[in-house]
Amino acid sequence: xxxCINCCIHLLPNDLHRQxxxxxxxxxxxxxxxxxxxxxxxxxxxxxxxxxxxxVLEVRTDHCESWNGLxxxxxxxxxxxxxxxxIMTLVMVSYMLTGAKHGLLLIPSPFHYGAFAxxxxxxxxxxxxxxKDHYQPSKMNISYVKDYPSVKLIIDTITSKIEFIxxxxxxxxxxxxxxxxxxxxxxxxxxxxxKNPCWYEEYRGNTTTDPxxxxxxxxxSKRFRIIFDYLRKVFWNHLYHxxxxxxxxxxxxxFYIIGxxxxxxxxxxxxLRLHPDVRFSAIKEPHWWTRKRFxxxxxxxxxxxxxPVEDYLDLFDLAAHQIQSVLQSDAGKEHGKRxxxxxxxxxxxxxxxxxxxIFFYDNSTEGEPPFLIQDxxxxxxxxxxxxxxxxxxxxxxxxxxxxxxxANKSAEDFHEKVAESLxxxxxxxxxxxxxxxxYNNTLNNxxxxxxxxxxxxxxxxxxxxxxxxxxxxxxxxxxHASNMKYTMHMVFQFxxxxxxxxxxxxxxxxxxxxxTRRPEDRSLGPMLPTTKAILRDFYRPFNTKLxxxxxxxxxxxxxx
Numbered sequence: 001x002x003x004c005i006n007c008c009i010h011l012l013p014n015d016l017h018r019q020x021x022x023x024x025x026x027x028x029x030x031x032x033x034x035x036x037x038x039x040x041x042x043x044x045x046x047x048x049x050x051x052x053x054x055x056v057l058e059v060r061t062d063h064c065e066s067w068n069g070l071x072x073x074x075x076x077x078x079x080x081x082x083x084x085x086x087i088m089t090l091v092m093v094s095y096m097l098t099g100a101k102h103g104l105l106l107i108p109s110p111f112h113y114g115a116f117a118x119x120x121x122x123x124x125x126x127x128x129x130x131x132k133d134h135y136q137p138s139k140m141n142i143s144y145v146k147d148y149p150s151v152k153l154i155i156d157t158i159t160s161k162i163e164f165i166x167x168x169x170x171x172x173x174x175x176x177x178x179x180x181x182x183x184x185x186x187x188x189x190x191x192x193x194x195k196n197p198c199w200y201e202e203y204r205g206n207t208t209t210d211p212x213x214x215x216x217x218x219x220x221s222k223r224f225r226i227i228f229d230y231l232r233k234v235f236w237n238h239l240y241h242x243x244x245x246x247x248x249x250x251x252x253x254x255f256y257i258i259g260x261x262x263x264x265x266x267x268x269x270x271x272l273r274l275h276p277d278v279r280f281s282a283i284k285e286p287h288w289w290t291r292k293r294f295x296x297x298x299x300x301x302x303x304x305x306x307x308p309v310e311d312y313l314d315l316f317d318l319a320a321h322q323i324q325s326v327l328q329s330d331a332g333k334e335h336g337k338r339x340x341x342x343x344x345x346x347x348x349x350x351x352x353x354x355x356x357x358i359f360f361y362d363n364s365t366e367g368e369p370p371f372l373i374q375d376x377x378x379x380x381x382x383x384x385x386x387x388x389x390x391x392x393x394x395x396x397x398x399x400x401x402x403x404x405x406x407a408n409k410s411a412e413d414f415h416e417k418v419a420e421s422l423x424x425x426x427x428x429x430x431x432x433x434x435x436x437x438x439y440n441n442t443l444n445n446x447x448x449x450x451x452x453x454x455x456x457x458x459x460x461x462x463x464x465x466x467x468x469x470x471x472x473x474x475x476x477x478x479x480h481a482s483n484m485k486y487t488m489h490m491v492f493q494f495x496x497x498x499x500x501x502x503x504x505x506x507x508x509x510x511x512x513x514x515x516t517r518r519p520e521d522r523s524l525g526p527m528l529p530t531t532k533a534i535l536r537d538f539y540r541p542f543n544t545k546l547x548x549x550x551x552x553x554x555x556x557x558x559x560x
Contacts, residue, residue, distance in 0.1 A: 152537060155422065161434065170375055174370075185313075201248055202247055251323065277498060279343050290355075292306075353373075368433060386473070390555070393543070415528050
């Protein structure tokens with residue numbers, strides 16, 4: 001077995017290695033070839049243990065071969081370099097196109113206000129120092145005062161697109177098709193001798209049956225289980241027995257505190273429940289109309305099983321027991337005594353949160369929800385009373401940010417999130433109606449701060465399409481804080497509540513305020529003046545319309 005020493009290719013006997021330019025010719029022989037022959041060259045024998053590799057690898061080369069190899073090497077490197085440049089160019093072009101779209105470019109852009117991140121979760125989890133390091137290229141360009149003219153252009157665009165168009169109210173039959181079970185449970189008439197809407201419902205369980213075994217509020221929340229443990233103990237004591245059948249009293253709220261968040265609804269709730277004729281649901285904010293009946297516990301957690309209307313009605317059993325005690329008392333039976341106890345519900349999401357509609361109701365051609373919360377409440381309770389507590393939307397938004405932001409809160413961070421939210425809102429109103437954007441689930445989840453919650457007049461006008469104006473009481477937190485006694489009297493009168501003793505009134509009006517700003521949030525100070533000016537411009541046309549609807553210039557919030 002022989003090998004060519006020049007290129008180490010196996011040669012069969014009498015084989016001519018024609019690929020090797022040194023081993024050509026019909027009479028080539030390893031021994032006679034002057035190129036292949038040498039004193040230090042020996043053939044390779046794979047089976048031999050005495051192989052001299054160094055001798056084998058001592059290959060003589062001429063200049064022609066060296067330059068050919070060098071040329072091939074340079075050609076390969078050149079091709080690799082060109083291929084790398086092409087790939088890098090494509091990556092940079094892709095980065096610039098997507099970065100400009102999402103506000104991620106490190107170069108200045110007329111639509112990039114400050115160094116804010118387009119990802120809200122990233123913004124919440126980074127520390128302020130980390131954010132500054134992360135956006136180091138634009139660190140020296142941040143000037144919040146200079147932001148104002150650029151953001152003002154966005155606000156002008158939004159203002160030019162504002163149209164307050166009356167929505168088309170759905171008819172009752174359309175509502176029944178959407179929620180047939182709800183309409184099968186709640187009757188269209190209530191007890192005539194009760195001020196609060198109540199009715200008797202036959203109970204088909206027995207003494208061993210747990211009436212709250214499947215209640216979703218009890219199953220999903222540990223803090224509600226104590227309430228339901230008590231209800232289980234007293235349940236059978238409050239059943240009404242008639243002709244060998246058991247009946248339980250079911251009730252809906254007489255009034256709803258429907259909004260808005262961070263506007264003093266908790267304080268109003270805490271004072272109202274001190275009135276002897278007022279009861280509330282076992283849970284302050286059930287959020288059933290807006291979230292739980294769709295299976296939403298937390299928006300970030302997705303959907304769970306939908307809470308049936310029976311679970312919602314269970315929350316009023318404590319109050320129903322007291323109403324039943326009045327109706328079944330001897331005096332009540334003999335003299336037809338009317339029950340004056342009323343029940344309230346205080347979910348601050350009721351006025352504005354219709355985000356779930358897109359997942360359950362057929363989309364309309366204009367991207368607007370075909371059904372709203374108020375359509376269903378009015379279908380069951382056309383005489384319901386609604387209380388709305390509002391606040392300067394600029395201050396409301398900052399309070400909302402301080403309360404819900406998880407970490408790294410600052411006036412600068414708030415400014416950046418406001419600017420980003422305005423850009424997103426502008427992008428929506430350029431393509432859709434104002435109502436479609438306000439109720440747009442995708443937009444509302446994308447905005448780092450909840451700008452839409454402060455658009456009070458948009459929601460109020462939609463509620464006025466189904467309820468009369470005299471069924472809605474609109475208050476201002478600023479008035480409630482400065483003259484609490486006056487605002488509470490307005491509420492008592494609106495709900496037709498009886499007079500109070502001086503001691504009862506003092507207890508209600510002089511108790512400390514509830515749900516005030518936390519000390520750690522107060523230490524952050526106010527928002528930046530530029531941020532306030534931007535938000536004033538944004539909310540001004542909406543406040544103007546609100547003041548016109550309510551015939552009250554106080555809702556312009558000029559002095560705050």
